Amino acid sequence: MAAASTAAATGGPGKRKRSFPAGAPALCLALALALGHGTCLVFCSATANIAAVIVSTPAELIVEIGKVAELPCKFTSSEKITTAASATWSYQKRGTDDRPITFFYYSNDKAYDGKNTQFTGRSTWAGDFLKQDASIKIENMQPTDNGTYFCDVKNPPDVVTEERPIEVKVVEKENIPASSGNISSCWLLVLQFCCILASLPNYLF
Numbered sequence: 001m002a003a004a005s006t007a008a009a010t011g012g013p014g015k016r017k018r019s020f021p022a023g024a025p026a027l028c029l030a031l032a033l034a035l036g037h038g039t040c041l042v043f044c045s046a047t048a049n050i051a052a053v054i055v056s057t058p059a060e061l062i063v064e065i066g067k068v069a070e071l072p073c074k075f076t077s078s079e080k081i082t083t084a085a086s087a088t089w090s091y092q093k094r095g096t097d098d099r100p101i102t103f104f105y106y107s108n109d110k111a112y113d114g115k116n117t118q119f120t121g122r123s124t125w126a127g128d129f130l131k132q133d134a135s136i137k138i139e140n141m142q143p144t145d146n147g148t149y150f151c152d153v154k155n156p157p158d159v160v161t162e163e164r165p166i167e168v169k170v171v172e173k174e175n176i177p178a179s180s181g182n183i184s185s186c187w188l189l190v191l192q193f194c195c196i197l198a199s200l201p202n203y204l205f
Contacts, residue, residue: 052158053077055134057151060167062176063141070126071166073134073151077158083108085155087127087134090163091119094147104136118144141170 056074063069073087086107090100103114104123111125122140127133134153138145150163 052079053153053155055151055153055162055164057164057166059165060169062169062171064173064176065142065170067141069138069141069145069168069170071136071138071149071151071168073127073136073153073164075132075134075153077132077153077155079155079158081129081132081155085129085153087129088152088154089123089136090150090152091117092148092150100148100150106134106136141168143170145170 054076057072061069061071071089077085084107086105088102089104090102092098092100101114101117103117103119104125105112105114106125106127113120113123119138123136123138126137127135134151146169147167149166149168151166152163
């Protein structure tokens with residue numbers, strides 16, 4: 001699966017930052033190479049200065065027309081997960097500079113499918129906050145669903161996060177690369193492990 005660099009998280013007013021463990025990128029790289037992926041290196045390198053909530057997603061997802069797409073979103077937080085935690089998913093149409101449209105919201109064990117969007121009635125919750133998972137599923141994917149999807153997680157008082165984009169491409173079955181498809185459970189564990197490493201204190205390395 002293709003990997004793309006994401007913007008580095010920046011520290012602005014009100015953001016809490018912590019140093020990234022010096023040895024974490026090397027460990028991420030070793031795991032990534034073992035599994036034949038490079039996204040973990042990109043992710044670890046891009047989070048030298050991180051906010052309290054760290055969100056991790058794949059850079060790209062290729063889906064067959066008419067199939068269900070599972071959009072993975074893992075996160076870590078310095079605070080205990082409570083019912084106040086929330087996940088927001090938004091979408092930006094491919095090839096446009098339009099403001100992303102919020103189409104799904106989850107909080108307090110309730111999912112809110114956005115009204116009057118192209119995903120109304122097709123998007124469902126597939127995550128588990130207790131497992132630090134904010135993934136969703138979208139049914140019957142079509143070429144009109146091509147674009148960038150953003151996962152934003154908040155866990156008060158940790159409300160500062162960098163949205164992580166997923167570039168989704170919906171194609172005919174014959175155009176799907178042999179190495180593509182939904183993210184394997186093993187790769188999701190690697191993404192989550194990178195998040196955990198990012199939150200460890202420097203003295204461990």
